[in-house]
Amino acid sequence: MKFIVSSTGLFSHLQAVSRVINSKNSxxxxxxxxxxxxxxxxxxxxxxxxxxxxxxxxxxxxxxDGRFAVSSKTLLDALKEIPEQPLSFNVNLSTLEIxxxxxxxxxxxxxxxxxxxxxxxxxxxxxxxxQLDAQVALSGINxxxxxxxxxxxxxxxxxxxxxxxxxxxxxxxxxxxKLVRNKTYAAKGDEKAxxxxxxxxxxxxxxxxxxxxxxxxxxFDDRNAVFTLENYSMTCRLIEGRYPNYNSVIPQNxxxxxxxxxxxxxxxxxRVSVFSSASSSLIKLRLDxxxxxxxxxxxxxxxxxxxxxxxxxxxxPMNIGFKSTFLIDILNNISSxxxxxxxxxxxxxxxxxxxxxxxxxxxLMLLMPMMLND
Numbered sequence: 001m002k003f004i005v006s007s008t009g010l011f012s013h014l015q016a017v018s019r020v021i022n023s024k025n026s027x028x029x030x031x032x033x034x035x036x037x038x039x040x041x042x043x044x045x046x047x048x049x050x051x052x053x054x055x056x057x058x059x060x061x062x063x064x065d066g067r068f069a070v071s072s073k074t075l076l077d078a079l080k081e082i083p084e085q086p087l088s089f090n091v092n093l094s095t096l097e098i099x100x101x102x103x104x105x106x107x108x109x110x111x112x113x114x115x116x117x118x119x120x121x122x123x124x125x126x127x128x129x130x131q132l133d134a135q136v137a138l139s140g141i142n143x144x145x146x147x148x149x150x151x152x153x154x155x156x157x158x159x160x161x162x163x164x165x166x167x168x169x170x171x172x173x174x175x176x177x178k179l180v181r182n183k184t185y186a187a188k189g190d191e192k193a194x195x196x197x198x199x200x201x202x203x204x205x206x207x208x209x210x211x212x213x214x215x216x217x218x219x220f221d222d223r224n225a226v227f228t229l230e231n232y233s234m235t236c237r238l239i240e241g242r243y244p245n246y247n248s249v250i251p252q253n254x255x256x257x258x259x260x261x262x263x264x265x266x267x268x269x270x271r272v273s274v275f276s277s278a279s280s281s282l283i284k285l286r287l288d289x290x291x292x293x294x295x296x297x298x299x300x301x302x303x304x305x306x307x308x309x310x311x312x313x314x315x316x317p318m319n320i321g322f323k324s325t326f327l328i329d330i331l332n333n334i335s336s337x338x339x340x341x342x343x344x345x346x347x348x349x350x351x352x353x354x355x356x357x358x359x360x361x362x363x364l365m366l367l368m369p370m371m372l373n374d
Contacts (some may be wrong), residue, residue, distance in 0.1 A: 130186035149175035
């Protein structure tokens, strides 16, 4: 079996799917790419047994169809240094010897039997289909991924919850301290449905979607989901279990509202949090008539800092404590110039929303407070 393919085209596709491969695999065949040539199209697949990512590219010329597996690390490292030029692959399908010829040299390597490669799971007959724009999907995943947990005891919290309704699709993520609820009205389902996408496939999508145009097709059943993009297809195992009722933890009546310049807030938090206790990262916010004071102290090292700047706030003076790293994370994942912080009392969660919501979007973030000693 022979085929000729562009070196940079092949390398970029290999690099994209290689992100699935784990550094240590239970099955040795999962260290390989599965390559299948059918009618002049080369399909490349990589898998870690739970997530499988496939892509395809046209070859310049080919003779017979065939399939083989080849070490991903060897092939990637070998192609990394080759400038744009045609590569000629010659594969002996019975002995699995592979020869790759390029302008002024050749590589010889051994392939592996493609039949050993695990088969991609097929969705059941009860699968649900949803379609949404690639950039809408990217925005939803980008804004919620940071809030997912790493909790072995509650695995349902370790992914992004896709709550699909007949009006909108809601992306939810929470680790028990912070919560993101991002509604997008630019897409909806034909019926109510939901699934929990694990962190790893969500991160893979985050890397693939910026280059994609058009729509993402999502098909899922109780166990697996298939994401079909223009150039890639990803099948992944879903997290099984019931996601907690996220709406019940969002406080509804928050009489105290502060409108704050987001960038100014982030800069002040970064400066002041240097002086907070390394173990807690606690910062104190004091809201008073049209101003906010941020303070932090580390009693062990006798260091402290405070900074005051103008914001829009009318209401009773209020002190509330937050973990600075979480608050900065939340502010970094909002794109609006100004944010509104809605508060009730120092023991209840603070709700943070952008002043200007994106088109067809309703973004809400929530952060649990920390106890203040004073």
